[in-house]
Amino acid sequence: MKIVIVGCGRVGAALAEAFDNGGHEVVVLDTSTRAFDRLSEEFKGQAIRGDGTDEDVLRKAGAEGADVLLAFTEGDNRNVMSAQVAMEKLAVGKAIAKINDPVRAAAYAELGIATVCRTTMQTDAVLAYLDLGKTGMPSVIAPVPHVHEDGAGPVASPVAAGAGPATAEAQARRS
Amino acid sequence: MFVLVVGGGKVGYYLTKELIESGHEVVLMEKDRARAAQIVDELGSIVVPHDGCEGKYLGQAGSNRADIVAAVTGDDEDNLVICQMAKHHFDVPRTIARVNNPKNEDLFRHLGVDEIISPTRMALGSIEQDIPVHELLHLAALDNELEIIEAQLQADSPAVGRTPADLVIPEACSLFAVVRNGVATPLRSDTVLQEGDKVIAIGRADCERMLHEQLIGATEEAGAV
Numbered sequence: 001m002k003i004v005i006v007g008c009g010r011v012g013a014a015l016a017e018a019f020d021n022g023g024h025e026v027v028v029l030d031t032s033t034r035a036f037d038r039l040s041e042e043f044k045g046q047a048i049r050g051d052g053t054d055e056d057v058l059r060k061a062g063a064e065g066a067d068v069l070l071a072f073t074e075g076d077n078r079n080v081m082s083a084q085v086a087m088e089k090l091a092v093g094k095a096i097a098k099i100n101d102p103v104r105a106a107a108y109a110e111l112g113i114a115t116v117c118r119t120t121m122q123t124d125a126v127l128a129y130l131d132l133g134k135t136g137m138p139s140v141i142a143p144v145p146h147v148h149e150d151g152a153g154p155v156a157s158p159v160a161a162g163a164g165p166a167t168a169e170a171q172a173r174r175s
Numbered sequence: 176m177f178v179l180v181v182g183g184g185k186v187g188y189y190l191t192k193e194l195i196e197s198g199h200e201v202v203l204m205e206k207d208r209a210r211a212a213q214i215v216d217e218l219g220s221i222v223v224p225h226d227g228c229e230g231k232y233l234g235q236a237g238s239n240r241a242d243i244v245a246a247v248t249g250d251d252e253d254n255l256v257i258c259q260m261a262k263h264h265f266d267v268p269r270t271i272a273r274v275n276n277p278k279n280e281d282l283f284r285h286l287g288v289d290e291i292i293s294p295t296r297m298a299l300g301s302i303e304q305d306i307p308v309h310e311l312l313h314l315a316a317l318d319n320e321l322e323i324i325e326a327q328l329q330a331d332s333p334a335v336g337r338t339p340a341d342l343v344i345p346e347a348c349s350l351f352a353v354v355r356n357g358v359a360t361p362l363r364s365d366t367v368l369q370e371g372d373k374v375i376a377i378g379r380a381d382c383e384r385m386l387h388e389q390l391i392g393a394t395e396e397a398g399a400v
Binding site: 053 | 228229230231234250251252253255256259260263264276278282285286
């Protein structure tokens with residue numbers, strides 16, 4: 001598989017190494033070349049400096065038609081934008097964006113992007129360790145087939161303002 | 176009208192101020208507490224001192240009853256997310272995003288933002304109008320990726336001495352007026368074009384290359400092939 005990873009932080013670098021070891025074609029992007037110090041000397045993929053929300057940069061990095069794009073920078077919104085550029089402009093097969101705000105994570109799954117939410121994952125991990133049950137939210141929320149193409153109208157939103165966890169639960173049940 | 180403005184920088188501040196003065200109901204979201212407090216001192220208690228990208232706070236600010244959400248922070252990705260959350264999660268009928276990188280304009284429209292404000296594009300437009308280059312000038316960007324474009328015909332333009340009927344004009348595009356000696360007239364299919372004419376066209380951005388060939392001449396790129 002061809003895998004593009006945006007953001008070479010701890011998670012991005014670990015994923016890059018894992019896919020590289022698994023024999024996949026890996027491209028990692030980061031705005032800072034220092035971030036690439038996290039990669040081991042054995043890393044055989046490409047490390048490219050650039051802004052992963054910029055369509056031209058992604059194109060030059062060979063993201064067009066890639067199998068997977070993982071957006072794992074520190075900024076939720078940068079990740080969202082990067083994943084949407086990948087899906088809408090570059091015909092990438094699957095895009096996963098790290099979004100730490102649970103409300104946004106659930107909302108974007110409805111807009112066709114798979115999301116992973118550290119807030120939910122860590123909460124669940126702690127609750128499980130302490131035998132207190134789970135939040136009921138999946139750690140990776142699969143995208144709901146979306147219908148927003150070119151103003152075809154808003155996707156129905158299950159829950160109104162300010163009810164974050166409920167939204168995610170509704171999402172979890174549906175996916 | 177209830178307008179929710181996100182981003183209390185210069186643009187957000189003056190936008191909020193003007194809207195209040197014209198009698199609209201406005202709430203401004205600004206995540207920097209010191210800046211938020213300063214705006215409260217000047218404009219009154221209409222500020223929610225939180226991050227408008229955060230779903231929870233966007234809800235608390237009343238986005239589900241807003242007629243318009245205007246995302247005018249300095250970061251394009253934040254403005255995109257604010258508009259998408261407003262539109263899809265809170266059913267706001269009209270969203271406006273400030274875009275700093277002109278390359279993001281098309282993407283944002285494609286992703287459902289209703290209106291784009293692009294300070295960079297506006298400045299670029301004014302500068303281009305002052306420089307007599309042999310290029311197409313972008314006069315205005317309309318909805319649906321349509322643009323109004325002006326081409327000033329030079330002596331070497333392939334269109335000089337011909338009529339619009341003789342030209343190959345892209346399908347989704349139309350030439351609609353000509354400015355000659357400062358006088359604008361509708362462009363008829365039998366108008367013979369002259370050197371110095373300014374031809375005004377409306378069309379999709381992707382017609383540009385063909386318009387360029389027909390009105391200005393083949394591009395350098397094309398010539399090199």
